[in-house]
Every structure is written in structure tokens, then in C-alpha cells.
Amino acid sequence: MDADALLYARLQFAFTVSFHIIFPAFTIGLSAFIATLLVMWQRTGVERYRTLAKFWTKIFAVSFAMGVVSGIVLSYQFGTNWSRFSEVVGNVIGPLIGYEVLTAFFLEASFLGVMLFGWNRVPPWLHVTSAVLVAIGTLISAFWILSANSWMQYPTGFEMRDGIAHPTDWLAVVFNPTFPYRFLHMVVACYLTTSFVVIAVGARYLLAGREEMQARTMLKMGLGMAIVLAPLQAMIGDAHGIKTLEVQPAKIAALEAHWEKKEEVDAAGHGVPLILFALPNPSAERNDFEIAIPRLGSLILTHSWDGSFPGLKDFAPEDRPPVWGPFIGFRIMVGLGLLMIAVAAWGVVEWARGALGRSRLFLRVASLMWPVGFVAILAGWIVTEQGRQPWIATGILRTADAASPVPGTSVLATLILFVLVYTIVFGIGVLYINRLINRGPTPLEKEPEGVPNRPLSAAENAGREVFGGTE
Amino acid sequence: MMELYLPVVWALIIAAAVAFYVVADGFDLGLGILFPFTKEEAERDQMMNSVAPFWDGNETWLVLGGGGLWVAFPKAYAVIMPAVYLPVIVMLLALIFRGVSFEFRWVAKPTHFWWDVAFCGGSTVAAFAQGVILGALIQGIAVADGRFAGGPFDWATPFALLCGLGVVAGYALLGAVWLIAKTEGPVADRARAQGKTLLIVVLGFVGLVSLWTPLGFSRIAERWFSLPNLYFLWPVPILTAGLGLLVWRGIDRGRDLAPFLGVVALFLLAFLGLAISTFPYLVPPTLTIWDTAAAPASQIFLLVGVVFLLPMIFAYNVFVYWTFRGKVRPGEGYH
Incomplete structure (x- = not known):
């Protein structure tokens, strides 16, 4: 394993995993939001909730597709780029990923079909149930991934035999000491991120003076979530930090840039x-x-x-994590977390005064908040993953010893391909999401530019309905 | 005893997952391969709509196959993946283009031309790469000290490229018979014509691979032609020919479902043939399923999950296919 190949493999994984996490972070939150809207629609019969659910489902479909295809890449990269890792900890990590596939992926993928295309094909209760199951599936997926990641951070319930990790206690493996903190921190981060996307879209419509009713509902639901979750996240983060100090003190030293013995x-x-x-x-x-x-x-x-x-x-120099990534990443994450608390509080004050939507300054700030959660999540992951270095699985295997016997040129070539493809495909995906947001929850009843040969496109804008059918 | 049977059980599970993947995502990918043979947007919509609710679930079998290999046979996973590094990554990139096209194409309308290209190109390249990976596995991987010891282009042999073309043709055939079963009108009519041509092409590839493997690899010749194996194995090629005939007649007589079922059986038989050729090697010609097995504790832990969860997975797969049963007609989706 030459040094270049290792560097390229690390860059490749950092790139593909960073791109990937954006989509699940959004779809975990969004599926829960859509399921909530549909349950509210079923309970109250208020059509606005269903319209909003349909609108966000289109955006969900595009995001979910990007999450699926970028996720499959990761499941194979363990083998292609990190074959030594696969071999050394495969006995322990492998089954966790296996359980993710069995309990979450099939659940999500199967009921996604019903959720996207079953609007008029199954009874409403079954459609709502499908949306709820998709939301639960995304949570189960997060459960296993965070369990596996937490185990790599601080492994328990195993023993080493001939240089290979063997499980001795599955409960200790799955529910390893840092897992509850990480799982809560990540799930709340996903919900918070999505809340601010919803808030931003609502604010954007109000600024443009359109979709008044829908926009207010979005703003209120988003703020209601954010005002609870943003402060809660600060508390979870604090507890997570104290736990990390206990089990990974070098990481805390790095993210605080604290040198003194x-x-x-x-x-x-x-x-x-x-x-x-x-x-x-x-x-x-x-x-x-x-x-x-x-x-x-x-x-x-x-x-x-x-x-x-x-x-x-x-810590001995060879056992120290790099300082810059964790140090800067942590400050970005905490700074954005405080910003989210402030904006949520501001919005709730406006709401309590009965003036929600009157302050254009608030709407403008809120409409710019959509990327904040994503950046905070990426920064947080940089803190925790770089903070784990030089280990890939703490105390078991160093990152430098974990890569595949593949020549550097192969890894570099595929790295370039990944950068090109991801930039093009996911860049366009984000533009398309923006296009769907511009069309809005209640699209105008007009023919989209010149497609006379598609009978249904006349009434419906986003091909989704071609399939869901509305007549 | 556990060390003896567990790897066999897991080999069967992974083989089943791969077989499911090949059949289910095979027809999805096949549609993409057949995309260029119609220029009509409405017909392409109809083709895509016929699999839109299923493709994601179908692709999940690929994750179960790859993930299962890692769980149950980590040492094989750690050898095979570096050995077929480039084809695997090309396949993953192609699946990205194919997968996002399902959603992007609708949002992009009416300027979706490039997503048609991405859907077709992604499907074709993914199919070809999968065939190459299959070929690379059959022909064998250089191993030293339990690790991959070959070069980055070891897989690139005429045999593997032939397998790549064979899988492209095979998936196109699956796509065609799927369209016969799930669509009406011009799309189904064209699929009938395509199905017959593709059937001949695919049987040709099956024949070529069946001749090449025993001639090119003595271990495979020994497996098939030594006694008493020959007594048990001679029905395999006969059955294949019989199934080919059945599919042909099914198409001829205007049957809807029979050709699809026949082609699925054909695929399973070909898969069985390859399994006979390679068992018990997971990394031919050196590492068997027993050499590469995970710790029994790990294999058992996930096996419990498989036993309880796989029936549930089948159940909701059936539910989804049942929900979206029936034909997709020109110019409409499911109603």
C-alpha cells in the first residue's frame, strides 16, 4: 500500500460519504415531516396538509433517489478501498450493516413505491401507513449506521484473535457506550436541518407573496420543531462531549486545540x-x-x-488526531447551532406577537437558513471522524493499515470520476429540487412548455402525477 | 459441525440474493437497454412507469448480496472487491446515472433528453460491468497469503468481456419479456419482436460460455464431465434448450406472463450452472467458502435476522407488486 493510494482512498471516502450524508440527513427529517402532514390530514381532513404532503413528496423522491445511489457506493467502498478494514473488523461491523439492509433498506424501498405512486391506488389509511413506515425505515437505518460508527469510535464487546476482531457480546457491540449520544445527536440534527429547510421555503413564499396559507403552515410547523429541537440539540451535544472526553480524550483535546498536559x-x-x-x-x-x-x-x-x-x-505524536479539522469544524457546528437557536427564538417571538410574516427582515433571514443544518452536520462529522484518527477502529486498526492492495492510479482515477459524476449529477439534483420549490405546492393549471403528446401533462406539472394519477 | 454447515447456508442465502437481484434489477436495467429502440416519448414514459415503484426495492438485493458477502465471507469480500475494483466502481457510477434518471427525468421535462441518455447509458454500462465482474470471478483471481495479489486489469480478458456482453443481452431479454407482461399497445408489440431476437442471442451467449468454461478452465471441465457427475448434470443443458423453446412459443402465441416466467427460469438455470462450475470456491481457484467464512458467532447473529426478516421482506415485496399489478397503458400511469 503506497502512501499516495492511501491518501486518495481517504479523499475518495471523505468525498463520497460527505456527499451522501446530505441526502439521508434531509430525507430522515423530510419523511417524518411528510408522515406527520399525512397523519394530520387524515385526522383533521384539512386539505392543506395533503397538498403540502404531495408537494414535499416530490422533493423527497428526488432527494431519496440521490441518497440511495450514493449510499450503495459506500456499501461497496468498504471492500474496494478498505479491504483490510473489511477483513479485520468484518466479523463485528458486517452484521450491523447486514441488519441495516434487512430491517431498514427493504422497508424503505418497498413502501417508498406505495408512498410515491399509491396516492390513488391504495386506501388513504394504507398510503399514510406507508409514509409512516418509510419514516420509521430511515430511523432504523440511522440506528444501525450510528451503531457501527460508534463502535469504530470506541469498540466494546469484542476480542482480538490472530489480528481479527471477534464479537463476544452483541449487546455490548450494538449498544456501545457512545452510541446513544451519537444516535440522538444525529437524528435531532436531521430533524433540525429539515425544519430549517421547511422554514426557509415557507419564508421564501411569503417574501414572494405567494402560497400564503401553505407558507404559514410550513413556517409554524418548522418553527415549532426548531424551538424545541435547537436548544435540545445543544444539551445533547454537551452530554456527547462529556462522554467523548471520557472515552476519546485525544479527540476533545484536538477539537479544543488544547495542548497543555x-x-x-x-x-x-x-x-x-x-x-x-x-x-x-x-x-x-x-x-x-x-x-x-x-x-x-x-x-x-x-x-x-x-x-x-x-x-x-x-498523547504520543503518532496517536494524536489532526487539530485543524476538528478545531474549525467544531466551531462551525456550534456557531451554526447557536444561530439556529437564535433564529428559532426570533420566529417564535414574532409568532407569539401575532406578527409572523410581517417582518420582512425575519423572512429574509429565515429564507437564507436552508443550508445551515447541512453545513453543521458536515462540520460535526468532520469533527468526529478526523478526531478518531489515526485510527479507523480505535485501538484495533490504524487508517494507514486499512486500505486495499490497489494501485494509487486506480484510486486516483476513480476519485476523479466520483468528483465529476457527483458534481454533475447531484449539482443538477439540487437545481431540480429548487425548480420543484419554485413550482410550489399549488402549481398553476397551465401546460408546461410544449409537450402536446403527453395527455396527462396538461393538468399536472411534475411527472409524479402522471404516475400517481388524479382523475 | 457449525463451521461446516454455516458457510453453506450463507452461500445459499447470498446466491439467492444475487439471483433475486439479477432477475429483478435485470428487467429494470433491461428496459434501459431497450430505451433507444423507441423514439416516442410516451412509450418511454410507459416503459419507465412499468418499473418505477419497484426499482429501488429491486436494487436493494444488490446491497444484500454485497453486504451479505462481507458479513458471511469477509476474507472473500476483501479479495474480490480489490480484484474487480474498476468494474465495480464503474458499475456503481452507472447505477447512479440510471437511478437518479427515474426522478430527474420527470422534473426535467420537457428538456429531459440527457436523462434518457443517462438512463439508457447507465443501465447498459451497469449490466456490462456486472457481466465482467461475473466473468472475472469465474476465470479466477490471483491470491497470495489470502490477499488479492494481481494487477488492476486482471479482469480484462476476452472471456470476461464476453460475459459482459452476455449479461447486457440477457437483461435486455428480461426487459423485453417484462414489457410483454406489463404493457399493452406498441410497446408490448415491439417487445415481442425484440424478445424473439434477444432469445436467440442470449442462447448463443449461454452456449458460448458453456463451451468456453470447460475448454478454458480444466477445473470446470472436471466438474461437469467426470463420472458420476455427468449422470446428474446432463439434464441442465437439455432443460435450458427446452425452456428456450417454451419462451419462443409463449411469445408466438401471444401469451403475457409465460415468456417472463420462462426467461426467469432460464436465468436461474444458467445461474445454477455457474454455481455447479465454481462451488465450493468463492474465489476460484484458491479460496473456498470455508476458507473465507466469518466467525460462526457473526454468521449466526445475522442468520437469526435473515430467518425472521426475509419472510417479511418477501411479504412486502409481494404487497408492492400486487398493489401495482396490471398493465401500464400508453400515456398513462397506474390509476
Whole structure:
């Protein structure tokens, strides 16, 4: 395994997994939103909910397709690019992925067909049930993936025999110590991300003075979710951080850019500062420049004024994660999290005053919030994945030893192909989602530009209905 | 004992998943391969609509096949994937184009030309790559110390390329008989004509591969032509020919479902033939299913899931196919 091939393999995985996570993050939240809308429609009979559900289902279909095709890539990349990883931890991680396929993928994929195309083909209760099952399927999928990832972060319930991990206790494998934190943190992140997309779309319509009723419903439902979830996420994140300090102290040291040895902090008794911004310098083992608040780091992570925790110098240089990615990623994630709390609070105050939608400034800010959750999720994953380095499975296998015996040129060539294809295909996909949003929940009854030979297209805009049928 | 039987059970499960994938995604991909043979947008809509509710579920069998290989035979997975690195990645990229086309094509209308190209190109390339991977497995993989020890283009032999073309033709045939079963009007009429041509082409490929494998690989010749194996195995080619005849007559007599079922049986038989040729090797000619098996604890853990969940998966597959039963007529979807 040459060094170039390893670098390309890492870049390739980072690229494909980062692109992929955007779509499930959105579809986990969106499927729950659509299922909620449909249940509300069935309970109340208010047609607005069904119209909104239909509208978001079109966007869901496009996003889900992108999630499926980019996800299949990952399931094969374990073997193509990381065959040593597959071999060493396959006994443990393999079944978790297997259970994801059996419990989640088939459920989602089967009922997706009914959810997308069954509007007039199955009774309403069955259609609503299908949407609920798809939403549950996405959650089950997240469960197994987060379980597998958490196990790689902090493996338990196994023993090593001849250099291969063997499971000894499946409960300890599946419900490993960091899993509950990670699972909650990710699911809430997905719901929060989707809430802000819904809020942004609602705000966009109100700014444009269209879809008034639908837009208000979206804004209220989105804000209702966000005002609960955004602060809750801060609390989950805090608990997750404290757990991480317990099991992966090097990661915390890296994301705080904290160099000083624990014993030195204790001897000096000055606690650990919270570094707001810094220029970490790994070769000199210090920060070249920093803006810090004294003792706040101790307060956050140890909940005491002069508590201490290991700094990067407590770990041998070859066991330290890189600092820049976790450090910057963490600040982006937390900053955006605070922004989400602020915007949600602002919106709820407007709502409580009965003035929701009157402030154009709020609408403008809200309409720009759609990418915020996605960026926060990507930043968070960079924190946790780079923070796990140099290990691919902590204490078992180093990333440098995990790659396949494939020449660097093959990996580079496919990396270039992935970048090209993903940029084109998923770039266009995002444009198409934007096009669907522009068309809106209640499309005008007009012929889309010149397709006379398709009888049904006259009444319906997005080919979806060609299939769902409305007559 | 467990170490003896568990790998066999898992080999059967994975073989079943791959067989399901080949048949189910085979007709999806086949439609894509047949796309260029009509220029009519309405007919292409009709073709695509006939599989739109199913394709995602069908493709999931590919994940179960690949994932199952990793779970049950991690050492084989770790050898095979690097060995067929380029064809696998090309297949994945092609499946991306094919998969997103199902949704993008409708949103893009009326300027969807390139998504027609992506659907057809993605389907054809994915089918070809799958055939090449199959061929590469049959012809064998260079292994040293339990790891892949060959070069990046080891798979690129005339035999593997022949298998690639064979699978493209085979999927196109599956697509054609699916269209006979699920559509009416000009699409179904054309599929009948295409089905007959493709049947001859596919039987030709089956014949070529059946001759090439024993002539080119002595281990396969030994498997088929040694005694007493020959006594049990001679019906396989006879059955294949008989099924071919049945499909032909089914098409001729205007039957809807019979040709599809006949072609599925033909595929399963060909699959069985290849399994006979390679068993018990997972990575011919060196690693058997027992050499590469995962820890029994891991195989059992997921086997429990398979036993309970696979029937459920079948149940909701049946439910979805039942929900969208019947014919897709020109210019309309399901109502």
C-alpha cells in the first residue's frame, strides 16, 4: 500500500460519504415531516396538509433517489478501498450493516413505491401507513449506521484473535457506550436541518407573496420543531462531549486545540480556557494565536471551575488526531447551532406577537437558513471522524493499515470520476429540487412548455402525477 | 459441525440474493437497454412507469448480496472487491446515472433528453460491468497469503468481456419479456419482436460460455464431465434448450406472463450452472467458502435476522407488486 493510494482512498471516502450524508440527513427529517402532514390530514381532513404532503413528496423522491445511489457506493467502498478494514473488523461491523439492509433498506424501498405512486391506488389509511413506515425505515437505518460508527469510535464487546476482531457480546457491540449520544445527536440534527429547510421555503413564499396559507403552515410547523429541537440539540451535544472526553480524550483535546498536559494544568491550577479562535501549530505543539476565555473550557467539559482534562501533549505524536479539522469544524457546528437557536427564538417571538410574516427582515433571514443544518452536520462529522484518527477502529486498526492492495492510479482515477459524476449529477439534483420549490405546492393549471403528446401533462406539472394519477 | 454447515447456508442465502437481484434489477436495467429502440416519448414514459415503484426495492438485493458477502465471507469480500475494483466502481457510477434518471427525468421535462441518455447509458454500462465482474470471478483471481495479489486489469480478458456482453443481452431479454407482461399497445408489440431476437442471442451467449468454461478452465471441465457427475448434470443443458423453446412459443402465441416466467427460469438455470462450475470456491481457484467464512458467532447473529426478516421482506415485496399489478397503458400511469 503506497502512501499516495492511501491518501486518495481517504479523499475518495471523505468525498463520497460527505456527499451522501446530505441526502439521508434531509430525507430522515423530510419523511417524518411528510408522515406527520399525512397523519394530520387524515385526522383533521384539512386539505392543506395533503397538498403540502404531495408537494414535499416530490422533493423527497428526488432527494431519496440521490441518497440511495450514493449510499450503495459506500456499501461497496468498504471492500474496494478498505479491504483490510473489511477483513479485520468484518466479523463485528458486517452484521450491523447486514441488519441495516434487512430491517431498514427493504422497508424503505418497498413502501417508498406505495408512498410515491399509491396516492390513488391504495386506501388513504394504507398510503399514510406507508409514509409512516418509510419514516420509521430511515430511523432504523440511522440506528444501525450510528451503531457501527460508534463502535469504530470506541469498540466494546469484542476480542482480538490472530489480528481479527471477534464479537463476544452483541449487546455490548450494538449498544456501545457512545452510541446513544451519537444516535440522538444525529437524528435531532436531521430533524433540525429539515425544519430549517421547511422554514426557509415557507419564508421564501411569503417574501414572494405567494402560497400564503401553505407558507404559514410550513413556517409554524418548522418553527415549532426548531424551538424545541435547537436548544435540545445543544444539551445533547454537551452530554456527547462529556462522554467523548471520557472515552476519546485525544479527540476533545484536538477539537479544543488544547495542548497543555493535564498535570501541568493541575499544578498551575488555572483551569482550561475556552478557545474561541486560534491558529493551531501542530509542529510547535501550541497555538500561534488565540482568543480565549479563561476557565470556560473547564466549566463546559468538567462542569467545574478548575477542572482539567488531557491536552494533546499527553498523547504520543503518532496517536494524536489532526487539530485543524476538528478545531474549525467544531466551531462551525456550534456557531451554526447557536444561530439556529437564535433564529428559532426570533420566529417564535414574532409568532407569539401575532406578527409572523410581517417582518420582512425575519423572512429574509429565515429564507437564507436552508443550508445551515447541512453545513453543521458536515462540520460535526468532520469533527468526529478526523478526531478518531489515526485510527479507523480505535485501538484495533490504524487508517494507514486499512486500505486495499490497489494501485494509487486506480484510486486516483476513480476519485476523479466520483468528483465529476457527483458534481454533475447531484449539482443538477439540487437545481431540480429548487425548480420543484419554485413550482410550489399549488402549481398553476397551465401546460408546461410544449409537450402536446403527453395527455396527462396538461393538468399536472411534475411527472409524479402522471404516475400517481388524479382523475 | 457449525463451521461446516454455516458457510453453506450463507452461500445459499447470498446466491439467492444475487439471483433475486439479477432477475429483478435485470428487467429494470433491461428496459434501459431497450430505451433507444423507441423514439416516442410516451412509450418511454410507459416503459419507465412499468418499473418505477419497484426499482429501488429491486436494487436493494444488490446491497444484500454485497453486504451479505462481507458479513458471511469477509476474507472473500476483501479479495474480490480489490480484484474487480474498476468494474465495480464503474458499475456503481452507472447505477447512479440510471437511478437518479427515474426522478430527474420527470422534473426535467420537457428538456429531459440527457436523462434518457443517462438512463439508457447507465443501465447498459451497469449490466456490462456486472457481466465482467461475473466473468472475472469465474476465470479466477490471483491470491497470495489470502490477499488479492494481481494487477488492476486482471479482469480484462476476452472471456470476461464476453460475459459482459452476455449479461447486457440477457437483461435486455428480461426487459423485453417484462414489457410483454406489463404493457399493452406498441410497446408490448415491439417487445415481442425484440424478445424473439434477444432469445436467440442470449442462447448463443449461454452456449458460448458453456463451451468456453470447460475448454478454458480444466477445473470446470472436471466438474461437469467426470463420472458420476455427468449422470446428474446432463439434464441442465437439455432443460435450458427446452425452456428456450417454451419462451419462443409463449411469445408466438401471444401469451403475457409465460415468456417472463420462462426467461426467469432460464436465468436461474444458467445461474445454477455457474454455481455447479465454481462451488465450493468463492474465489476460484484458491479460496473456498470455508476458507473465507466469518466467525460462526457473526454468521449466526445475522442468520437469526435473515430467518425472521426475509419472510417479511418477501411479504412486502409481494404487497408492492400486487398493489401495482396490471398493465401500464400508453400515456398513462397506474390509476
